[in-house]
Amino acid sequence: MxxxxxxxxxxxxxxxxxxxxxxxxxxxxxxxxxxxxxxxxxxxxxxxxxxxxxxxxxxxxxVSDGRAAGGPVVTVLQSNLLFGGADVDRIVRTVRDEQVDLLTVEELTAEAVTKFETAGLAALLPYRYVEPGGYGQGTGIYSRYPLRDTRKYDGFVMGNLGAVMEHPQRGPVAVFAFHPMPPPLDFAAWTAEMRRIREILDATTGPALVGADFNATRDHTAFRDLLRGEFASAAELVGAGPLPTYPTDKRWGPVIGIDHILIAGGTAEKVEAMTIAGSDHRAVLARTRLDG
Missing domain, CATH: 1.10.287 (Helix Hairpins)
Structure with a gap:
């Protein structure tokens, strides 16, 4: 023992x-x-x-992999809200200015849901599947296009969500918002949850988009395992480098990239990280293009 x-x-x-x-x-x-x-x-x-x-x-x-796709553009924004305290007005402005089609958020509280409504997010992304919660448990998916088959996955401490987005040009696209436990808080849970996420992605067919705070960098085997099948990291597809996103609330940060956007059945054309006041994570914006 x-x-x-x-x-x-x-x-x-x-x-x-x-x-x-x-x-x-x-x-x-x-x-x-x-x-x-x-x-x-x-x-x-x-x-x-x-x-x-x-x-x-x-x-x-x-280095960009140079892959091209002939389908529609889907712009994805991923943001951890730090217990709902992030600047939701900035996030909504980004959704508007960048013509974001899919927004995934972690640490979504009931108060943050209300703030998003007040800031006018529903006019830009009228479809949503949200599971708000206290502390870091809440998660949400906001979409320009209709969502169906929404589900909250079991086997996780915090909210981990999936849905099918009905894109008018591409048809059904699987979308996910993941947030496994941070390994410093519960290493065993993080290990098990990353394995569970891999199982979910391995069972996914067709085009798919993932926005997540994986609490893992590309140097973690558990993260690289997610890319062994159909999924690819948007940042790696465009050659964006390590793209550090955490922590932004320290003078010496951010230093590690734990927020990611993944894509299956397509490629990425642009990826950038942006600072959001009130959060300890940078948000990640990816302009993806699905296969035709």
Missing amino acids: ALYFGLGRQREFAVLLASGASYLMLGALVGLLLFLLARGWRSAVVAGVVVAGVLWTQVPIF
């Missing part, structure tokens, strides 16, 4: 450390430079091999 606990704690530490793996990899470049300056040629060769590995894993996220 003690051995199992020790291995479990080691695995948890490794997962948390992976959140900043991209920054740790920069140490390989520094090490190579120092070895060269010290003329430690053998060590420099080893460091060079490590640097090559770093470049192999990191450079592709800055």
Whole structure:
């Protein structure tokens, strides 16, 4: 039992450390430079091999895959509201200015739902499926197009939602808003919930869009597992790099990218992150294009 606990704690530490793996990899470049300056040629060769590995894993996220799609554009906005305290007026302005078609929000409270209504979100995105809650439990999907087959998935601590959006040109498009537990709060729950999300995505057919605070970066195996099938990261499709989104309420942030938009049956043409006052996450905006 003690051995199992020790291995479990080691695995948890490794997962948390992976959140900043991209920054740790920069140490390989520094090490190579120092070895060269010290003329430690053998060590420099080893460091060079490590640097090559770093470049192999990191450079592709800055390069667009060049994929094209011939279907309609669907603009997606993903935002964590920090217990409903985010600037909903800014979010609604972004929906209007960027002609957003699908908005996914986490940590949605009943008060935030009312604020969205007051700010005029219903005139822009008239269809919604919301499950507000206290603390970080609430989640919502707002859409320009009709939603059907709405569902709140079991097996999660917080609200994780799915629906089918009826696009007038493309037909049914599966849409999701996910928010697994943060691993520092409950590592076992995060592991199980990421596995559950993978099962949900693996069972999805046809075009699909995901907006989520996964509490995971691209350096986490649990996140990369979500991309092993039909789904791709919008940020990686356009070569947007690590796209840090958290935390924005610290002077030294944001430093890690845990908010993501995924797409199946299409591609992404533009992805950017934007600061929303009152939230500790940056929102992510993606202009996606579905396959024809």
